[in-house]
Amino acid sequence: MNEQRIDTLLNAMTLEEQVSLLAGATFWTTAPVERLGIPALKVSDGPNGARGGGSLVGGVKAASFPVAISLASTWNTELVTQVGQALAQEARSKGAHVLLAPTVNLHRSTQNGRNFECYSEDPFLSARVCVAYIQGVQSQGVGATVKHYVGNESEFERMSISSDIDERALRELYLVPFEAAVKEARTWAVMCAYNKLNGTFASENRRLLTDILKREWGFDGVLMSDWFATHSTAESMNAGLDLEMPGPAKFRGQKLLEAVRAGQVRAEAIQDSARRVLRLLSRVGVFEHPAPVEEQAIDRPEHRALIRRAGAEGTVLLKNNGVLPLDPTRLKKIALIGPNARTAQIMGGGSAQVNAHYRVTPYEGLQARLGGSVVLGYETGCANHKLLPLLEKPLTAEYFNNRGLSGKGVPGAGLAQAEVMWFDEPAPGVNVDTFSARLSTRFTPDEDGVHHFGLVSAGLSRLFVDGRLLVDNWSAWKQGDTYFNNGSDEATGTLELQAGRAYDVTIEYATPAEGIRAVRVGVTRPLGDEHLERAARLAADCDVALVFVGHNGEWDTEAVDRPHMDLVGRQNELVSRVASANPNTVVVLQTGAPVTLPWLDKVAGVLQAWYPGQEAGNAIADVLLGAAEPSGRLPQTFPVRLEDNAAHGHYPGGNGRVRYGEGLFMGYRHHDTKNIAPLFPFGFGLSYTTFAYGNLRLSTESLAPGGTLTVTLEVTNTGARAGQEVVQLYVRDEKASLPRPEKELKGFLKVALEPGETKTVTLTLGMRALAYFDDARAAWVAEAGRFEVLVGSSSRDLHARATFSLQRDWVGSLETAQAAF
Incomplete structure (x- = not known):
């Protein structure tokens, strides 16, 4: 569908129909407009799989790919593109048109609970990986959603905290992957962060959403909120937020209609956002294939x-x-x-x-x-769980259409394990917002001794063993950090059990007034000193441990930061x-x-x-x-x-x-800059072979403004095994008017070499690779003078260097300066 047809369709819509497109209809879908044949759009969480529209626990099975920090560790953009293509196929198998990925926030700290879901501390590496990922996904007709825009580098108070970031750091670090996603990968969707940026919620920040994203970078896709991250009607709409998610609408719908009629929101803003939603529907092919697709578990x-x-x-x-x-x-x-x-x-x-x-x-x-x-030989040695290990036993379920477990119960489908989240009605005719449940199973321990039972719930819960109340998470429920801060911390109880004897375990649950509905049961027999001793004895008896x-x-999860940088428990x-x-x-x-x-x-x-x-x-x-x-x-x-x-x-x-x-x-x-030795530097990694660098050459020693510099060198596998080396190129500005880092990554290439083989590596630097952001001029500036090119296998292991000069200052405007460095 071309833009002219989209305009025709848009002009045929009433204001009410246009507004209906600007908020989700359900948790994972947008609203259709049946009168005009406009279908619903379905989205699915990523980034290391396509879960579909089910619960975060259980649901239709899906392929689980390496997490983002693992993909970035490959430094292999071709491989990442292949992963993106495969993930698009996974999304299609779940009937989804848009994948809510990739996550490109930076590794500002080692404690961010979501570091695993992001690529790197370095904006250039993050940009190159995210571009490859998005291109892979969208090459298959599935939309990518780059997130979380911007400043979501921790999970602490993430729904409300203000990330206060100076303009240079914002432009040179945190915005860079998003800029590349828009300018180079042409991402079809962007998701706002929960947090505020410099005092204003990301979803209401006009400078961030309209001035930078839509005008400077030319983003023509859909800008959606993170789930429940919309906080207003007129403010978010006027800032440039196109789509409130999830549905049904909380701040859009009738409230948005009233805001338009009251003159608080211009009708042109509604039309622009509706046009963007229609454009996305067209790009993912939903007009050609409007019928919902049943979710499938295809193990390819x-x-x-x-x-x-x-x-x-x-x-x-x-x-x-x-x-x-x-x-x-x-x-x-x-x-x-x-x-x-x-x-x-x-x-x-x-x-x-x-x-x-x-x-x-x-x-x-x-x-x-x-x-x-x-x-x-095998020994556990110690534990590393945060919550007690999940009770992996099938449960029977009985539901009540009230929060008090009263009246006639309704049998529900059996549960595969003792953790469940309810997004839809748990049984026919049972209201998902106001129900209670009784879940039952039998547990037979393998060993005699004291066992610990744990109960976590978003809502009220209690656990009985053989009819005895063992864990009370009902009368003294307190909010904790589980289930995106909607659930309790784990409540526990202990009981002496006999090996081989079956015990009746019953869980009673009641939904909260609002929010997530979930419960989890864990059980374990704690490991003591004897398990450490057994591990050491086994190690002494083996060739290798x-x-x-x-x-x-x-521990590594959304909504919770890690408390420290140490291995948990007795692992050290x-x-x-x-x-x-x-x-x-x-x-x-x-x-x-x-x-x-x-x-x-x-x-x-x-x-x-x-x-x-x-x-x-x-x-x-x-x-x-x-x-x-x-x-x-x-x-x-x-x-x-x-x-x-x-x-x-x-x-x-x-x-x-x-x-x-x-x-x-x-x-x-x-x-x-601080001359602090790391334990392992950025870019570090050993191999089973060895490599040598040589013959570093520059295309010129005097570069004109607006030109490009070609860097060429030779890499040789000097070992006896085939291997892959990651050639990393850093740039240093020898003298600048504003403070700059000692050096910055501006290029890399992964090269495969047979034993004794030599290959020529060529990397190209543009003006952005030499520039800093001048906040006084609101422009990218590369100053005339000497620059140094440093090539090596990590930020600290540099094998070759060369210098060149930039003849005159180069100034790049915000709109025209390319995202590529």
Whole structure:
């Protein structure tokens, strides 16, 4: 449908019909206009899968891809484009037309609960990865939604806090990925952040939404709110917010009609936003295929292979004393130790969750690869859960059309496990807003001893064992940080249980007055000192000890920041004990952000595997055994300690505001300027082979304003194995009128090399690669003078450098300055 047809359709609509397009009809769909044949649009959460329109818990199964920080660690934009294409296919299988991804907020701190869902601390790397992702998604006719625009670098008080960011930092860091998404990838949708920017809610910030996004950058797609992030009628509409989500409308609909009739909102603004919604409907092909599609769980072999490859390629080798890759022909017994050894940690928490087709644990991945040729021993050692492990037992459900469990109950569908979120009516005829439920199962413990039961709920809940009230989360319910801050903290109770005996477990639940409706039951027998001792004994009896530690989607999750930068529980103690028992100890980390590593000098190897999707165990096994090269490189600096992080002292804020006091000097820029040695620098990653750099050449030593500089060099694989190197190009302005970082990433390329092979790498720099943002002139400025090009394999490991001069000042306007550097 071309623009002329869209205008014709728009002119045929009444004001009421135009307004109806500007708010969701349901949680995941927009409103149709049946009179004119305008269908509804369906959206789905991403970014590491397409969940569809179901609950965040359970629902139709979907492929789980590596999380964003893992994808960025590949530094492979071609691979990311392939992932975007696959995710679009996944979205289509769920009947969705728009994927709510990618997330391009920056890694300002190591504590942000959503770091796993974002790409990098560096705006250039984030921009290149997000452009590749969006191009992949939209090449398949599915819309991408770049988010959260802008300043959502923490989860602390995210619904109300003001991110106070100076103009230079905003322009040079935090806006850059969004600018690239609009100018280069031509993203079809943008999502506003929950937070305020410099005192004004993002969804009401006219300068942010209209002046910058729509006018300066030329964005012609749909600008939607995050879910429940619309706070006003006239203010948000006049600021440029096109679509309130979710539905039904809270601030649009009749309120917006009244605002137009009262002269508070211009009819032209309604028409512009309605036109944008129609344009999006046209772009995703919904006019040609208006009928809703039933959600399907399609487990594609090609997606399995892509997830496995991407998960392995995003794995970063942080340390190796020669123990990796493992040679099975020289090993008789391997110890697999740790809370993540036989648990597949495949993704973070929050809205990024999907119900994966399957989950491969590291134990299963190694077992499949080794095929019994090597004995595998296993010990948990310690726990790393935040909430008690989920009670994975099927439950029967009975629902009541009131909050008091009174009257005749209505049988509901059985539940696969003891966690459920209700978005639709739980049983026929039961009101989803005002119901209560009785959920029942039987639990048979494997061991004698004291067991802990935990109960979390958005709404009231209580738990009975054999008719005895054990956990009361009803009479003393208090709001906590679960379920996007709608749920309670975990209430617990303990009970001595006998192994092999079946116990009746009953959960009673009542909905809250408003908000999310959910309940979760956990149970465990706590691990003690004897489990640490058993792990150390096993390690001493094996040729190699592999320790799988880290976090999970309870720690790395939306709506909650991490409390510190350490591994939780007794995991550090576990690693130290195992390393003391076996010098060939390799640690496999699965976290969504950097952690401290107090035992680093004691272990032989460290792999950072992030959350690599449903093929986690296979991808990790491929790297450990050398079937895949660890070609990942860090997209975020690993500080030695929390205090070395640039945002420390400015994070997470208080009294409703967070000041981005570090300004431009975030991430490696901070470490460079303050001369603080990182634990592992930005861009760092070892390989199973070695590389040499040489013959760095520049296309000119004197560059005219508006010109481009071509940088050429040769990279050689000097080792005995094939491998991939990430060539990183940084630029330094030797003298500037305004403060600038010591150097900034402005180019990179991943190159695959056979043993002994040499390849020529060519990178190009434009004016934006040399420029800073002059807030006094409101323009991009590259000053005449000398610049240095630095090429290497990390921000701290630089192998070659050369200088050139810019002949005269270059000034780029906001509208014309390209997003590419």
